[in-house]
Structures are given as C-alpha cells and as structure tokens.
Amino acid sequence: MKITIKLFALLGKYLPEGAVKNQIDIEVSDGASVQDVIHSLSLPAEHCHLVLVDGVYVAPSERDNKTLSEGQALAIWPPVAGG
Amino acid sequence: MSWAKRILRVNLSEGSCTEEPLNMDWAEKYLGQRGLASKYLVEEVDPKVDPLSPDNKLIIATGPLTGTAASTGGRWSVITKGALTGAIACSNSGGFFGAELKFAGWDMIIFEGKAAKPVYLLIKDDAAELMDAADYWGRTVWETEKGLKAEHQDPQMRVASIGQSGENGVKFACVVNDLHRAAGRSGVGTVMGSKNLKAIAVRGTKGVKVQDPDAFLKATSDAKAVLAENAVTGEGLPAMGxxxxxxxxxxxxxxxxxxxxxxxxxxxxxxxxxxxxxxxxxxxxxxxxxxxxxxxxxxxxxxxxxxxxxxxxxxxxxxxxxxxxxxxxxxxxxxxxxxxxxxxxxxxxxxxxxxxxxxxxxxxxxxxxxxxxxxxxxxxxxxxxxxxxxxxxxxxxxxxxxxxxxxxxxxxxxxxxxxxxxxxxxxxxxxxxxVKGQEFPAYDSRGIQGMGLTYATSNRGACHLRSYTVASEVLGIPEKTDPLSSDGKAGLVIAFQDATGAVDSAGLCVFTTFAWSMDNIAPQIDAACEGDWSVEKLLEVGERVWNLERKFNLDAGFTGKDDTLPKRLLKDAAKTGPAEGKVNELGKMLPEYYSLRGWTDDGVPTNETLDRLAL
The missing domain is CATH 1.10.569.10 (Aldehyde Ferredoxin Oxidoreductase Protein, subunit A, domain 2)
Known part of the structure; x- marks a missing residue:
C-alpha cells in the first residue's frame, strides 16, 4: 500500500530520493506499523520525537501497534520548539 | 546585588533626568523587569488613563540577570498601558540594548510626561541627557540607529528607537533595538511616539556585580550545559529557529x-x-x-x-x-x-x-x-x-x-x-x-484547546508568550498532553502563566524553559541576588505578578466578560485536520481557571487571594 512519509527539520536528510517539500509517497507492506516504517527508513529512534499520523500524535509506546492505512500521512520531527 | 539599585526618572515635560534608588522592598516581591516595572506602573499610573496621554508612563526595565553571564541574560522589557489594547502592556526584547543599559548602572528608566518637541535620551554611564531629535524624527529605525552611532562616534552604542509608524500613531508600533530585535506587541512604540520620544541611546562601561561570583559561575555553567545537551535548545533551535x-x-x-x-x-x-x-x-x-x-x-x-x-x-x-x-x-x-x-x-x-x-x-x-x-x-x-x-x-x-x-x-x-x-x-x-484588542498569534485554539484559555485570560490581550501550552499540547515539553482535550488545561495554563511571570521578571529568555525547569533557574538568581530565591518563591512572584496585572486591568475597566474569544472560534468548527468538527471549549475551562486562581465567578481576585499574595 502507499503512504506519504514526511520528514522535517534535521530528519530531512533521511528522506528517500525524489522527495519534494519534505515529503514523498512510498510503498509499505499492508499492515505496516509506524515503527516498521521508522525502521525501514533507518531513522534514529532518539530523533523520532514528534510522530503524527494524519496530524494525530502517536506516543512512543503506541508505535509498534499503530498500523497504517492506505493513503495516510506519517510525519516525523526530532525534538523541536519555537514560539 | 545584581540589581544596579538605581532608577533613572525622565520627565519629558520638564526635560529633567533624575536618579533615584530602586525600591528594594518591591524588588523582594516582584524581582525585576516585568514584575517590578508593573508594580511601579500600578503605583504611579491611573489605570483609566488614556494610553496616549502624557499621564501614561513608559518604563524600560531590565531584570537582575540582565547583563550577567547567565545564558540569555540580555532581556529587557517595555511596560506601559498599551495603545493597542488599553490593558497593561509588557513587551519583551532581546538583542544587546538591555545589557548595555545595565552596564551603565541602571535597572530601569521611567519616562513620564510628554516632550514639547522630539527628543532622544542619551546615556553614558551615570550621565543622562535629553537631546534634540529633530534630525531623526521622520526617520526609520535603521536610519536613526546608524545616525546616532555616527553622530556620537561610538559604534558600540546601543539604540532602542521607534520608526515612522510610532510617530504616526500606528496602534501596534514597536520599540526596536539593535536593528531587528523588538519589544513588539501591544503598541508600546505608539506610546513612546506619543511622548515625542524617538530613541534611547546608551553606552555603559560599569558592568554588573553578582552576590556570590563563585556560586553564580557554577550555577550558570551548569545551566548552560543543560541547554547545550538538550536536543531542542542545543540543536533544533539554532539550526531551524x-x-x-x-x-x-x-x-x-x-x-x-x-x-x-x-x-x-x-x-x-x-x-x-x-x-x-x-x-x-x-x-x-x-x-x-x-x-x-x-x-x-x-x-x-x-x-x-x-x-x-x-x-x-x-x-x-x-x-x-x-x-x-x-x-x-x-x-x-x-x-x-x-x-x-x-x-x-x-x-x-x-x-x-x-x-x-x-x-x-x-x-x-x-x-x-x-x-x-x-x-x-x-x-x-x-x-x-x-x-x-x-x-x-x-x-x-x-x-x-x-x-x-x-x-x-x-x-x-x-x-x-x-x-x-x-x-x-x-x-x-x-x-x-x-482578544482585548490584540490579534492572535499563530495557533488556532480549536486545534490546541489550552491556547484558547491562554488567549482569553492573557493580561496583555491575545498572546502566546504568557502561557505557551503549545509546548505541552503539541511538542511534548515537559510532558505531552492532548491538544484536542480541554481537560486539565486550566491548571496547565496557570502553571505556565506563573512560571513565565517569574522568567520574564528575571532578565532571562522564556525559550530557556524548553530545557530548563525552575530548578535550573532558581540557583542562578539565588547566586546573583541578595536574599533567598527558591523555586517556590519564584513561582509566588509569578503568581503575584499575574494578579497585579489582572488588578490593573480590572481597575482600567476590563471585566470577566473580556476573557473571551471571537465567535468564529467558539461557534464555527474547524473544517479539516485532527480538529475537524471542534470549536474551542472556553466555556468549560474558564470557570475552573477562575476557581483555581482564587478568583470570583466574575474573574475578580478574592480578598483572600490578594492577602495571600500580599497585594
């Protein structure tokens, strides 16, 4: 199935080739979890601080069990702040 | 020490500059900068005053850690009755101006009255003098700062000034220092312009003394290490802003x-x-x-x-x-x-x-x-x-x-x-x-519920910097809460408001709190200042400042009915995203907030609350 992966800030360097504006559609296996995608992209776990699926926060403890659906957007940031 | 213990009072109507001692009894209760200057404003200005009349005052204030070796210890504020809002205003800036003022040996400048013609204030350590600003009136901030440094042949002079907007009565004019740092909100530059005050130019060479230099060096070094090792303050903010x-x-x-x-x-x-x-x-x-x-x-x-x-x-x-x-x-x-x-x-x-x-x-x-x-x-x-x-x-x-x-x-x-x-x-x-005439910043309170309460209750009108619950609700600092839920947000807002009140009164930048807790801040203030400055005492200062500001606004004519949001946020649901279908639940949060604050159902601090805070 196809999902959209969005990697921001200092995680941008982990985006697959062809990404535009920090996002790209990728194929993942049906039933893939958030953690599966994080692992497949070799993202350092300690840098995956803010993880959103369609804008909704996924806590670290939920990432193994949170499965993705076709067309969903997975967005990830390292620890960031502003104001 | 750490306070210079001196105030410069400038009467623009009379053209006089007078030194007076800082009220150290008040410093003990309000610390400095936002808190202490608000106390002076409350004591000296009728809350019902027209913000643009000569009877309003404009206070330039540093904190005890301004100009010290504490990380971010360069903050300063402008305190007045805001031209945009008619509420108490405190606009905080960084850059280098605040530290320079402290180096010159001044904690605060209180401007009163109105000059008959445009002037600027020139400070060189103990010497302060009002100067003719005819050559600078009608000029931009960038032209003014460049011109003053050239005129006085001092490239190290620091300048805070208004642009043409402040001269012309734009309601949201700022005071800008060091070319692009601003005391930005609530129209504090408009008040400065109404007084025919174009700029403050300062050069200081006296330095700042702290109470216990060894303890201060250790406390500030430890705290800097915390900032450096934190992923947000050590890496994220410098790289991405x-x-x-x-x-x-x-x-x-x-x-x-x-x-x-x-x-x-x-x-x-x-x-x-x-x-x-x-x-x-x-x-x-x-x-x-x-x-x-x-x-x-x-x-x-x-x-x-x-x-x-x-x-x-x-x-x-x-x-x-x-x-x-x-x-x-x-x-x-x-x-x-x-x-x-x-x-x-x-x-x-x-x-x-x-x-x-x-x-x-x-x-x-x-x-x-x-x-x-x-x-x-x-x-x-x-x-x-x-x-x-x-x-x-x-x-x-x-x-x-x-x-x-x-x-x-x-x-x-x-x-x-x-x-x-x-x-x-x-x-x-x-x-x-x-809210209260001041425009929202960049967070829609239908999607971040706590920010609705933050905006509605902010003493200077809609503002994110009075209680940045975004840190918790979105960014997970210090711990993650659900942005779509209003449960528990009254207590969260109060915790942020009180802590921020203390930080804003210290001379520090609120961005340190992405890494620092009050446990990192208190030892720095305690080592720098005479007296005992515990976490508990600092949070009490924050709460006292909040209630003092509230009291000024109530006396100015604001009521609990002004603690509200535009209909669009209360009636029109968000159309997309995680908050789709939601409005802000202010009506649920506000009564709990008043109760936790020790205020009446109408949003007025009770006598018990005022007594507890020695107000």
Missing part, C-alpha cells in the same frame, strides 16, 4: 489561515524553516544566511536572512539587498498563512519593513487578513484601498501595505488601526481575530 513550527502546526491542524477561516494552509511548506534552507534557483543561495544570538545567549535561535536580489521587492533597491532580521515563526504565520501569501521573499521583505519601521508583524499580518476578508465580502473595495487588490494570497498587496503602514500613508493608515478598530469601522467587529 522557531520557524520549524510552520509544518508542525499545519500538520496538527492548528495553523490559523485566511483570518482563521481555515486551520491548515496549503502554502505552509513554502514559507517554513525547511524552505528557508533551500537554495534559490536564481542565485543558489538560501533565504537563511545564518542564525543569530542575543546578548549572552547560548541557544542562538535568531534568523538572519537575505532576499533573492531579483525579487520584485528589492530589485534596484540595494538598501534591502542585505542580510538582516529574518522570519520567525509568528511573523511568517501572520504575514503568510493569515493572508494566504506563500511567497517567502515577499514575507521576508515585509518582515524587514516591520523591523525598519518598527511595527508588530503579528498584528499587521492579522489585520491584513481581516481586511482581506472584508474585501472578499465586498465591504472594503478598491476605492478604499487606493486601488490595491486585497485578495487572498496577493503578495504585492502585502508588501505595498507594509510600506504604506510603516509610513502611515493611504490605506496603510487604516491597517495601522489594528483589526479591532478596522473591523468596527467597516461594521463587522466579529471579524477581528483578537
């Missing part, structure tokens, strides 16, 4: 767009921190030139930016083909998402003009957004705008109006009224996205 939030808040579905009609902006990625790093096609350079830091800061979140030299805004205008203060998140949001403009160079240019002419990009951009909605409705027409097509996303309209507003000309003079007066003038006051 506050602008990193543009995509975060858009994804969260809480990015107010087109005057809060929408909560997500399709052009957000074009104006984000990531976009600022992208090399341009024209010259191969990115918008972001480098990061920048204020006095003593070991974070360095500031953005120094350049505009594409071929962009329409700066082509053949070499004065703007420079590296200068770039977009921070709040400015990028207001100039961009609030107006639907996704042209990064246009936003950067408008931001340059806001700095050069010293007016608040948040209130400016938000007011443009309100005007664009009125234009869309046909209420404002080209006849009103002088031919400007005020359509959503029109970058040229934005940049043209930035220049006109800075000079107070044409339709820019109407934008300079701020959204409250502008929308009232055109018969649609509900379209002002503001």
């Amino acid at each position: 506050t602008q990193v939030l543009m995509n975060v808040i858009n994804e969260t579905g809480a990015l107010p767009t087109r005057n809060h009609k929408d909560v997500q902006f399709e052009g957000a990625s074009d104006i984000s921190a990531e976009a600022m790093h992208e090399p341009r096609r024209s010259d191969g350079k990115p918008n972001l030139t480098r990061n920048g830091a204020c006095f003593g800061c070991t974070i360095g979140c500031g953005r120094i930016a350049t505009i594409d030299p071929n962009h329409y805004t700066v082509k053949n205008r070499e004065q703007y083909q420079i590296a200068s203060g770039g977009l921070e998140y709040e400015a990028a949001w207001a100039l961009g998402a609030a107006t639907g403009v996704n042209d990064l160079d246009a936003l950067t240019f408008a931001n340059f003009i806001c700095n050069e002419q010293a007016f608040d990009p948040i209130s400016f951009g938000a007011t443009i957004g309100a005007a664009m909605e009125l234009y869309e409705m046909g209420v404002i027409t080209k006849d009103d705008t002088g031919g400007i097509e005020l359509t959503w996303g029109n970058a040229e309209a934005l940049t043209t109006l930035a220049e006109l507003t800075g000079r107070g000309e044409g339709f820019g003079a109407e934008i300079g009224l701020g959204s409250k007066l502008l929308t009232e003038k055109y018969g649609h006051p509900d379209l002002s996205m503001s």
